[in-house]
Ligand SMILES: [Zn+2]
């Protein structure tokens with residue numbers, strides 16, 4: 303069975319993680335309770351059961367702060383990371399509205415991959431230079447591959 307942590311322990315743990323990452327770590331219990339209240343103690347993404355403190359932007363980038371921490375269910379928490387490059391979770395209106403209410407504006411970079419022929423096909427984003435090696439991919443299949451696997455990928459950042 304999973305150990306049941308108290309809310310204080312969870313909060314302390316997340317602040318510690320941010321501290322170790324060298325980012326801001328000043329989320330207070332009072333702020334977190336207000337955040338839970340805002341989201342009606344539900345997952346901020348899907349409205350399901352709240353299970354974890356979720357960092358909207360990676361903890362090593364934006365820390366454990368009132369504008370970066372929201373309640374999430376485990377499923378959304380895992381899916382958001384797994385689809386780390388897919389922006390659909392990041393563009394959740396409910397979440398964006400909350401972050402904005404904390405005075406932080408979020409912008410999105412959407413990758414625009416183009417296929418380049420090196421030793422094998424490489425996908426390169428024209429905007430940020432992000433590269434993916436795709437050995438085995440044929441040049442004439444590259445666009446279909448991009449459309450299928452890289453639709454609306456990119457990253458969110460603080461404007
Ligand atoms: Zn959820």
Ligand SMILES: [Zn+2]
Pocket residue numbers: 411412413414427428429430431432456
């Ligand atoms: Zn890009």
